[in-house]
Amino acid sequence: MAIPGSILDNAQTKELRTYLAGQVARAAVIFQVDEIVVFDDQLGNSVSTGAPKKRAHDCHVFMARILQYLETPQYLRRALFPMHSDLSCAGLLNPLDCPHHLRAQEWSVYREGVVTDRPLKDKEGSHVYVGLQREVVVDKRITPGIRVTVKIDEASKDFKKKMVGKLVSSAEPREHLGVYWGYTTRFAPSLSNVWSDCPFPGGYDLKVGTSERGNVSVDDPSFSLPKFRHALIVFGGVAGIEECVDADEKVPVSGEDSNTLFDMWVNTCPEQGSRTIRSEEALLISLAALRPHVKRSGRAQ
Template sequence: MISSESSDEELATLHEAAAACAKPVRKAKKAQVAADHTPSKKRPAEDAADPEEAQRLKREARKRRKAEEKLAREAAQRAAQQQQQAAERAAMGRAYTLSMAVPGSILDNAQTKELRTYLAGQVARAAVIFQVDEVVVFDDQLGSSSGSAGAPKKRAHDCHVFMARILQYLETPQYLRRALFPMHQDLSCAGLLNPLDCPHHLRAHEWSAYREGVVTDRPLKEKEGSHVYVGLQREVVVDKRITPGIRVTVQIDEASKDFKKKSECARVPGCWELGGD
């Protein structure tokens, strides 16, 4: 016990002794903590006691890691395939056909041939605006029998054929109309119609991988192949023998992009037949 009469020297001596006793304890704790956090080259005693269990755990961890990596690779491949398929679908267009059915009798409401031609041209314009793939001209009075009292009278002209001919004429590119459509009375007023300017109605200076063409009767030196006029300065040569006058769709290689500046004809890989003359 320290009395009130103790001197300052005695108090300082007691504090020094207490601090000296606390230092070894703190050093021992620090050494123990450092030993716990220091990585040891040897496994703990319990792991060393069962090396087979440790190897099994290693193998399982390795298998899990490989399985996770495999799943990640498969997910990345699926995502890449989905993106590629989406890009291909976008490039190929829609996977369905949009059709429009029109009765040919609507032309009977027009009084003159000019008005009938103009009305058919408006139908074609609407089909182009809404990206219609197919126009079906049907006879809405086909069910009436010829012997019944309500049977329609015989017309001086067939409105269904008239509309179909006008639609086919407008769908054909301008550079092919003279070859595919001879002079006909139904087309006498077709010059009044404005061009539709469809995507496949290409001009001579416009490039496209696909062009509409007509097979010509120009002789070819090779046994297999045909000349096709596709609206360019020179005809192209396809690797198929096709009857002259047939309309075809020709795929042109990118390497032949500037072939119209050359003196020889371009050779394209193939074509697709669309219809007859």
């Protein structure tokens, strides 16, 4: 899913901005989102006159840092996140409690870890701290301080023998076991970069825009999503996707023609009882409404 960081500028204090970013993360993991793209809609840096507005923080960097911090297992945060003012209110955040946020005595063949600077005497390789009493030895030399996903040898299950494992892709737990393994966070400098910088070969084969002016409603009995492998759901800021499109000079259409940028232009909450739906509310409403359709149509071969 993609969302502009400027939604945080609608919060009055750092505490509220932190909590709002946490709500985005919670919504993402509840509905098993694999990637969150924080994009700069060019609306958070200007006032109505169009002149630059100096701010003590960058809302996009702030949101991305909070999202990355929350997705990281608690036992790795001290090693991966140095002290930073953006994290000064992190104590207010509700934990995500994802499957990869494992407890110290909880066994899993896969674990997230960080490479330590402890040397190996006998052979090439690295020690990886995975939140257990003993570090895991892998057979590749990796730069210390890098976060990795480790598959631990089943013989190490009793926690008494030497912990041995191998480095694997962070996507492997989901692909092999069907276990949700958190999300990645990506920053896009503009709306157009959201899909042009897509990390998946072939890009997103289904792009869904959400708007109260959508030409398709989830309440339609015939509503369905086409088959896809990588779907992208885009949310607008305070004024919607249309304003984001108008502010992006790289997009060749005007805001009123925003629907042409997407494969589907969907109203996920028809007949709303409030004039406005806040971004954090739109996330939960839209992801909940689309979830059964995503489960039916996803992972097309």
